[in-house]
Amino acid sequence: MDPISQLRREMSAPGVRTAIGAAEGVSNPDTTNRKNLLLLIHLRWLAVAGQVLTILVTEYWFDIQLPLALMGGVVVFLVGLNVFSLFVLRGRAPVTNTQLFVALIFDMAALTIQLYLSGGASNPFVSLYLLQITLGAALLTPWSTWILVLAASACFVFLTFRFQPIAMPHHGGSDLFALHIRGMFICFVLAAGLIVIFMTRINRNLRERDAYLADLRQRSAEEDHIVRMGLLASGAAHELGTPLATISVILSDWRRARVFGRNRELAEDAAEMQAQIDRCKHIVSGILMSSGQARGEGTIHTTMRDFLGDLVEEWRSSRQPLSLDYRNDFTPNEQIVSDTALKQVIFNVLDNAQEASPDWVGVTAERQDEKLVFTVRDRGPGFDKDILAALGQPYMSSKGRPGGGLGLFLVVNVLRKLGGDISARNMTHGACVTLSLPLAALTNGDDHDA
Template sequence: MASPVGDRVPAAASASNSDATNRKNLLLLIQLRWLAVAGQVLTILLTQYWYGIALPLVPMSLVVLFLVALNGFSLLVLHGRAPVTNSQLFIALVFDMAALTIQLYHSGGAANPFVSLYLLQITLGAALLTTRSTWILVAAASMCFVFLIYVFEPITVPSHGDDLLELHIRGMFICFVLAAGLIVLFMTRINRNLRERDAFLADLRQRSAEEDHIVRMGLLASGAAHELGTPLSTISVILSDWRHMGAVKRNREMAGDVEEMQAQIQRCKHIVSGILMSSGNARGEGTIRTTVRSFLDGLMEEWNTTRQPLAMPWENDFNPDAPMVSDTAIKQVIFNVLDNALEASPHWLGAIAARRGDRLVITVEDRGPGFDKAILAALGQPYMSSKGKPGRGLGLFLVVNVLRKLGGDISAENRPQGARVTLSLPLAALTDGDEHDT
């Protein structure tokens, strides 16, 4: 059953993307209006001076100036901070329809072949507006058409050898070519904007589902850590009692085993404490001010002492050094990558830390079999693993999501012998502990 949290898209992000899409669509309307202005000026000049058909130039010129002013206002809205809404797009199309109606009123009414341009505006409305707004636009265009049938200023066509019907058909052809070209041009761009919006929303849903998955795993890990605390403490007390028993003291081998078990118990308790700290149950206990170089050197030393002995080449080339706040989540991210490399290549792996501008870059290389193509294509997806064991693939999934929260990223590639994983983190995420509490 799908989680309701995973299916929910953050409202702020969705609203932001909707505003971005509306701004792109408003820009398309502005560009279309500039073409309309140019087309009207050209048509008026050809009709007046080429065909010799007298037109009321003053009122028709005022409509053109109105469209220019409307475009100027639309540009102010486009570059303003206020969000662009569906209602604003609807009002913009209504103004365009009103301007077209006035021009048709002064040039023959419904008999004007350019009356078909109403369909262009309705098509744009169907792509940009809600269903209700589109039907309102259809009703408005229909009323304007009916109005122009009965109320209009007739034009006088001089006799210059051209048949009136032939002249009308020419106008219809020009209108058809103009409308068809504009529909194809702008509908393809509008559809591209809509596809970008849908892709963005799909990505948000995917991230929401992944974060819900992380929350559930975090709750499970926190609960398990609480439950493990008591038996670990009990075992530690028992081992401490055994160390003081005479039989154990006299048997060096057994004393060594008890000491090793106590060391492993302490390691388990340290891991449990880290889980609780990361989940927020021990907030403040792990906040340690240090530097990036010291943090990385200490981290690598701890990893080497707790894993099997391995001559791992480690280069700390992070210069110049920078202050940071020690973070358990970052340590676990690096541990996860190192553990995966060690599992793939038990005999050799290397790591390099460097500073590139304002970012910390850590590169881990191994001499294992490398990544499958499917894993590289879906890097960080849960349960994507070539190890074929239940629960595998969660390590990189958590790494990718933690890095994403911190503003970082991860990349993986295969080498001629082995694989390479590169972690990149902004230094700003390391120096402000409040930004990346986990």
């Protein structure tokens, strides 16, 4: 497969498309809108309870006659609107700005009818329009908010000229004024409290959305980096295949020469060179297999204990550490599909541990619930604080060489693709790196084989 085709295939993957779409601002706001619709539902329940309480206190405490049947009908309408909104939330259809706008318009219409039935603009609760406009400014697009402002203003003007007067009890003017002031105070406290409560929750939803988009942009940049590295590795593997084959052929011809037969030391050097060339060929084949370009061997079904045991043994024989303390406590055993990418991930972690601690490397594999937990320990100097804080970021390394830090960067991204994660910490002597991976990621090869 040529590099251009490979790039197209990688960049058309669903995860990459989603992240790139978010990074370009084509994000799906449905999750935030659903949370905001739920906030409106909660607010409407409070409005229902507040209206019922206000009607009862006005009717039976202050002895002010109200059209209870009509006002009760508005309360029933709000309850029905909330039930309908709950069904909308349970559905799979996205919640749009228009739906939030219509919901606020219905709430404003219900408030207008209640005010119309209870004194119009002279009702101290007329300032609750400001609460709905505030919510609209936080939840809606600018054009929707301005329409809401115009609608509230029109309702206020309407209530100034058209309303049903309420039959007030026979009190003096000062008593009526004091009653109006108390009503205004109750409305002020109610509106202020609701604004603080719901604006706080709305801002939290918006912060969560912004953090989610920032994470998607970061993932998009990392995945683009990985695609480029994969193309580079795949291209290099293709290019290395021909010279390695040529060197192998020439070396085979040399080994048949008489001088190699008479010189034992030279023959041993030639054999070692052939072994290293074969190892290079194996590495190149592994790179091509990881990139999906060599599938001749087919999918390998094995068990978790065998997979880890063979992996550690292969690493031990190729790296030859001075001391490797390996303990496999993974029980009960699990049938899995061998994953080349995970093998390379574990090799990277083991290589880093050996480089930091040539004398001793400790490895433990165990099962925690439905996860594989693979722990690698060393007795080296440990991680710098900056590296721990930015674990997995590219080129974050204390090795001071070009390309340092790419190993952990690839480890983090491969594990993330498989649904796992990585953590690192310093111990009293050395460092500890823990890989956690859901077993479901390895029990079905179709999920990650590509």
